[in-house]
Amino acid sequence: MNRTIKKVAVLGSGVMGSRIAAHFANIGVQVLLLDIAPKELTPDEEKKGLTLDSPLVRNRIVNSSLEAAVKASPSPLYRKADVSRIKTGNFDDNLKEIATCDWTIEVVVERLDIKKSLFDRVEQFRKPGTLITSNTSGIPIHLMTEGRSDDFKRHFCGTHFFNPPRYLKLLEIIPTPNTDQSVVDFLMHYGDLYLGKTTVLAKDTPAFIANRVGVFAIMDVLQVMQKLGLTVEEVDKLTGPVIGHAKSATFRTSDVVGLDTLINVANGLAQNLPNDEARDAFQLPEFLRKMGENKWLGDKTGQGFYKKVKGEGGKSEIQALDLGTLEYKPSAKVKFATLEATKPIEKLADRFKVLAAGKDKAGEFYRQSFAGLFAYVSNRIPEITDALYKIDDALRAGFGWEMGPFETWDALGVQAGVELVKTNGKQLAPWVEEMLAAGNTTFYKVDAAGVKQYYDAETKSYKAIPGVENFIILDNLRASGKVLWKNSGASVIDLGDGILNVEFHSKMNTLGTDVIQGLLKGVDMAEQGYRGLVVGNDAANFSAGANLGLVYMYALEQDYDEINMMIAQFQQAMMRMRYSSIPVVGVPHGLTLGGGCELNLHADKVVAAAETYMGLVEFGVGLIPAGGGTKEMVLRTAAKYEEGEPELNLLRNTFVTISMAKVSTSAQEAFDLGFMRRGDEVVVNSNRAIMAAKQAAIDLADAGYTMPTQKTNIKVHGKNALGMFLTGVHAMKEGRYISAHDQKIAEKLAYVMCGGDLSAHTEVSEQYLLDLEREAFLSLTGERKTLERIQSILTTGKPLRN
Template identity: 85%
Template sequence: MNRTIKKVAVLGSGVMGSRIACHFANIGVQVLLLDIVPRELTADEQAKGLTLEKPAVRNRIVNSSLQAAIASNPSPLYRKSDASRIKTGNFDDNLQDIATCDWTIEVVVERLDLKQSLYEKVEKVRKPGTLITSNTSGIPIHLLAEGRSDDFKKNFCGTHFFNPPRYLKLLEIIPTPETDPAVVDFLMHYGDLYLGKTTVLAKDTQGFIANRVGVFAMLDVMQNMQKLGLTVEEVDKLTGPVIGHAKSATLRTSDVVGLDTTINVTNGLAQGLPNDEAKDVFQLPDFVQKMGENKWLGDKTGQGFYKKMKGEGGKSEIYALDLATMEYKPSQKVKFPTLEATKLIEKLSDRYKVLVGGKDKAGEFYRKMFAGLFAYVSNRIPEITDALYKIDDALRAGFGWEQGPFETWDALGVQKGLELAQAEGKTVAPWVEEMLAAGNATFYKVSEQGVKQFYDPESKSYQAIPGVENFIILDNLRSAGKVLWKNSGASVIDLGDGILNVEFHSKMNAMGSDVIQGLMKGVDMAEQGYRGLVVGNDAPNFSAGANLGLVYMFALEQDYDELNLMIRQFQQAMMRMRYSSIPVVGTPHGLTLGGGCELNLHCDKVVAAAETYMGLVEFGVGLIPGGGGTKEMTLRTAAKYEEGEPEFNLLRNTYMTISTAKVSTSAAEAFDLGFMRRGDEVVVNSNRVIAQAKAAALELAEAGYTQPTQKTNIKVHGRGALAMFQTGVFAMKEGNYISAHDQKIANKLAYVMCGGDLSAPTEVSEQYLLDLEREAFLSLCGERKTLERIQSILTTGKPLRN
C-alpha cells in the first residue's frame, strides 16, 4: 500500500519522546505528543486554586517536557516556530486521537508490563493498517507484540532513534517475524529520505547493533585501562580524535550521557547475553560500581570521571578522578611518543599502523583495544546482522565514529588485524581467515564504476551496498579514477552526466589560493564541454572560511599589495562562478562560515544539508566580509525593496545579521537570515546532498540556462542611511555595549552597504560595491586591534573583544 505520513503520535514525552516529536515537526509533520496525567498537584498549582481536573494540570507533564526540550541547547528544532506543529495531550483524555495518526511511536519507560498495557489501549483506538513502533533499546521487540492482533503485529516493529534524534543520524529498524516486509521497506526508505537518518536493519538481539558493539568497545577500553594503569585523561586522549572518535572520547562521553545510563545498559546486556564469548567484558569495573553508589553520574550530578572545581583565584578548573584513590586531582596534560608520531599524519586511515606499532604504553593499549574490537565484531556476524557494513554504519551514525570497526580493520590491513588479535589471545570468526585464504584481502572494495562493495561471508563474494546508488560518495569516485585535475587544496571530479564537482581538501576546508585556483579551474573545465558544476565535499564541514593565517601573515608584514591581490582574486572567483555560462550549485553543510558562506551566496542555486550552520563571521576577527559577501547581501536586500517593507528596515536587518556575525542554527534559519533564498533546497539526509545538487545542476542546464550579466542597478541610500547607522553605533558605544574598535568596524560595514558618501539614493554596480568592500577590508587589516583579534582566533580559537 502507498503510505503517506501526515500525522504522527508520540507516546511518552521524556527526553527521547519530546525530541522525536520535535524532529518530526522539523520536517513538516503534524505531531500528537501524549503522556500520563499527574497524580497530585504541585505547590504552585495548589496556590493558584487549580484541581486535578483542570486541563493545565492534566497536561502539565507533557507540556513541561516539551517546553524543556524547546529551551534546550542545542535545539531539537530547526526553527522555534516548528513547535507549532506539535499538539499535546494525555493518555486518559486524548488517546483516541491517535485514530487520526498514520504512525504511532511508543517512547515510555523501559518496562515490558507498562508498554504492553499501553499497547492494549492503543489497539482499541488506532486505525487498522497504521504503523505502530517502539523506541525501546533494551526490551526484545518480539516480546512487546505478544498478545496483540494480527494487524497490530503486521504493522509493528522497533524504530530505535539515538539521542539527540535531530543530530545523531542512526535509526535502527528491528522487525519481528510477524512484521510485514513492506513495513520494513517503508521505514528504511522514510527514515533515510525524510528523517535524514542512516537507517540500519537490525536483528532482534540484545542491544541490537550499535549499543551491542559500542558498549562492548567502551567497557573493553575501561578494562584495558585498568590492566595498563592508565589515567582518565590518558584514556580520553587515546580514544578521541586521534582514532576518529568524538572529542569527548570515552569517559567524558559517559559523563555527558550519564553513568547511570551506562550502568543500566551494561547490566541489561550482561543479563541478556549469557552465551556471549566476551561476556566477561560486560561486567562493570569496580570503579564504575563505586561511582554509581556515590551518585557520581557525570554532568547531571556535577561530577563523574571529571569535575569542575574552583582553583586558585576562584577560577574554574577541570579535575579528573584518580581511580587508584577515588579522589579528584587537577587534570594533567597527556603525552605519549606514539601520539607524537601521528601529529603530522592528517589522514585517519594512515594513523592506525603507527598507533599499533608504538613501543610505549599507548601502543600496547591500541594493540589490545583493536584486537578485542576486531575479534568481537567478526563474531557478531551473522548473530546481530548478516552484513558487515551495517555494523560500520551503526557505529558511525550512532556513536560518531569516523570509521566503523571493519573500515578501521581494512585501513590497518585485514591480515595485520588478524595477527594482532591472535597475539592478544582473541579468537576471530573463521569466515575472516576463509576470506583471506580465498584471495580476498579487504572487507570493502570499490568497483570500476565507483560503487562500494562489501564482502558477504555467506555467498563468499563481494556485493554492492544497497541504497548507495542514491548517494554520490566522492571517495569512491576518486578510487575509480574520476579525478580530472587536482592541487594541494582542491580536486575537480567527474560526477557523470556532464556535471563536474570541485572538492576542497585543505585543513577545515579553508579557502586559500589553491582552493581559489581549483574553483576557477572547475568553472573553466565545465564551460569547455560540460553542462554544470557542483561545489561539494564529504567532509564534516563545508568550509570554515578563508585562510585567516595567510591574511594575518600579509597584514603583519604590511604587504598590502599582496593582500589586495589575494582579496581581488577571491572576489573575481566568486564573480566568475556567478556569471559563468554553466549553472553552479553549492552544497553547504556543517560549518559554512565566512568565505564558505560567500561562495554559496554566489552560486546559481544552493542545495543545503538540513544541518547547515552558515554565517558571515568576519566581524568577530575585526573585519567585514571581503570576498563579495557584503556586496551580495546588499544586492539581495535591494532586490526586496519593491516588496513593500520600509527600505531602511530591510537594510538594517541585513546590517545587523553581518555586524553581529549571526550564524544559522539550521538550513531553515539560513533562509530567515538571507543566506538562502527562494528556489534553494534543503536535504535532510546529508549523504544525499551532492547527488541532489547534481540533479539540480542538470535541471538548470536542461531548462536552458543562459549566462547572466552583472547588475548595475543596485539601489544604495548613501548619507541618509549612513547617518542612521552611525548614530545607532555611536549610541551602542556610549552605552558600553561595544568597543571603540567595534564601532570602527561597524561604521566601515555601514559605509559599504550604503554605497559610500553619496548625497542621495543612487543605483550602483556590483563592481562598485566590490571595490568599496575590498578597500574597507584592507584598511581594517592595517589596524593593530584587528591583528590582535585574528591572532587570538588563530592561537586560542577564541574571539577577542578589544
C-alpha cells in the same frame, strides 16, 4: 500500499519523546505528543485554585517536557517556530486522537509491563493499517506484541532513535517475525529520505547493533586501561580525534550521557548474553560499580570521571578521577610518542598502522583494544546482522565514529588485524580467515564504476552496499579514477552525466590560493564541454572560511598590496563562478563560514544539508565580508525593496545580520537570515546532498540555463541610511554595548552597505560595491585591535572582544 506520513503520535514526552516529536516537526509533519496526566497538584497549582481536572494541570507534564526541549541547547528544532506543529495532550483525554495519525511511536519508560499496558489502550483507538513502533534500547521487540491483534503485529516494529534525534543520524529498524516486509521497507526508506537518518536493519538481539558493539568497545577499553595502568586523561587522549572519535572520547562522553546509562546497558548485556564469548567484558569494574553506588553519574550529578571545581582565585578547573583511589586530582597533560608520530598524518585511515606499531604504552593500548574490537565484531556476524557494513554504519551514525570497526580493520590491514587478535589471545570468527584464504584481502572495495562493495560472509563474495545508488561518495569516485585535475587544496571530479564537482581538501577546507585555483579550474573545465558544476565535499564541514593565517601574516608585514591582490582574486573567483556559462550549485553542510558562506551566496542554486551552520562571521575577527559577501547581501536586500516593507528596515536587518556575525543553526534558519533564498533546497540526509545537487545542476541545464549579466542597478541609500546607522552605532557605543573598535568596524560596514556617503539614493554596480568592501577590509587589516582579534582566533580558537 502507498503510505504517506502526515501526522505522527508520540506517546511519552521525556527527553527522547519530546525530541523525536521535535524532529518530525522539523520536516513538516504534524505531531500529537502525549504523556500521563498528573496524579497530584503542585504547590503553585494549589495556590492558583486549580484542580486535577483543570486543562493546565492535566497537560502539565507534557507541556513542561516540550518547553524544556524547546529551550535546550543545541536546539532539537530547526526553527523555534516549528514547535507550532506539535499539539500536546494526555493519555486519558487525547489518546483517542491517535485514530487520526499515520504512525504512532511509543517512547515511554523502559519497562515491558508499562509498554504492554499502553499498547492495550492504543489498540482501542489506533486505525488499522497505520504504523505502530516502539523506541527502546534494550527490551526485546517481539515481547511487546504478545496478546496483540494480527493487524497490530503486522504493522509493529522497533524504531530505535539515538539521542539527540536531530543530530545523531542512526535509526535502527528492528522487525519481529510478524512484521510485514512492506512496513520494514517503508521505514528504512522514510528514515533515510525524510528523517535524514542512516537507517540500519537490525536483528532482535540484546541492545541491537550500535549499543551492543559500542558498549563492548567502552567496557573493553576499561579492562585494557586497568591492565596497562592508564589514567582517565590518558585514555581520553588515546580514544578521541586521533582515531576518529569525538573530542569527548571515552570518559567525557560517558559523563555527558550519564554513567547510569552505561551501567544499565552493560548490566543488561551481562545478564542477557549467556553465550557471548566476551560476556565477561560487560561485568562492571569495581571503580564503575562504586561510582554508581556513590551517584557519581557525570554531568547530571556534578561529578563522574571528571569534576569541575573552584581553584585558586576562584577560577574553575577540571579534575579527573584517579580510578585506583577514587579521589579527584587536577587533570594532567598527556603526551605519548606514538601520538606525536601521527601529528603530520592528516588522513585518518593512514594513522592506524602507526598507532598499532607504537613502541610505548599507547601502542600497546591500541594493539590490545583493536584486537578485542576486531574479534568481537567478527563474531557478531551473523548473530546481530548478516552484513558487516551495517555494523560500521551503526557505529558511525550512533556513536559518531568516523570509521567503523571493519573500516578501521581494513585501514590497518586485515591480515595484520588477524595477527593482533591471535597475539592477544582473542577468538576470531572462522569466516575472516576463510575470506583471506580465498584471496580476498579487504572487507570493502570500490569497483570500476565507483560503487562501494562489502564482503558477504554467507555467499563468500562481494556485494554492492544497498542504497549507495542514492549517494555520491567522492572517495569512491576518487578510488575509481574520476579525478580529472587536482592540486594540494582542491580536486575536480567527474560526477557523470556532464556534471563536474570541485572538492576542497585543505585544512578545515579553508579557502586559500590552491582552493581558488581549483574553483576557477572547475569553472573553466565545465565550460569546455560539460553541463554544470557542483561545489561540494564529504568533509565534516563545508568550509571554515578564508585562510586567516595568510591575512594575518601579510598584515603583520604590512604587505597591503599582497592582501589587496588576494582579496581581489577571491572576489574575481566568486564573480567568475556567478557569471559563468554553466550552472553552479553549492552544497553547504556543517560549518559554512565567512568565505564559505560567500561562495554559496554566489552559486546559481544552493542544495544545503539540513545541518548547515552558515554565516558571515568576519566581524568577529575585526573585519567585514569582502569576498563579495557584503555586496551580495546588499544586492539581495535591494531585490526585496519592491515587496512593500520599508527599505531602510530591510537594510537595517541585513546590517544586524552581518554586524552580529549571525550564524544559522540550521539550513532552514539560513533562509531567515538571507543566506539562502527561494529556489534553494534543503536535504535532510546529508549523504544525499551531492547527488541532489548534481540533479539540480542537470535540471538548470535542461531548462536552458543562460549566463546572467552583472547587476548595475543595485539601489543604495547613501547619506540617508548612513546617518541612521552611524547614530545607532554611536548609541550602542555610548551605552557600552560595543567597544570603540566594534564601532569602527560597524561604521565601515555601514559605509559599504550604503554605497558610501552619496548625497541621495543611487543605483550602483556590483563592482562598485566590491571595491568599497575591499577598501574597508584593507583598512581594517591595518588596525592593531583587528590583528589582536585575528591572533586570538588563530591561537585559541576563541573570539576576542577588545
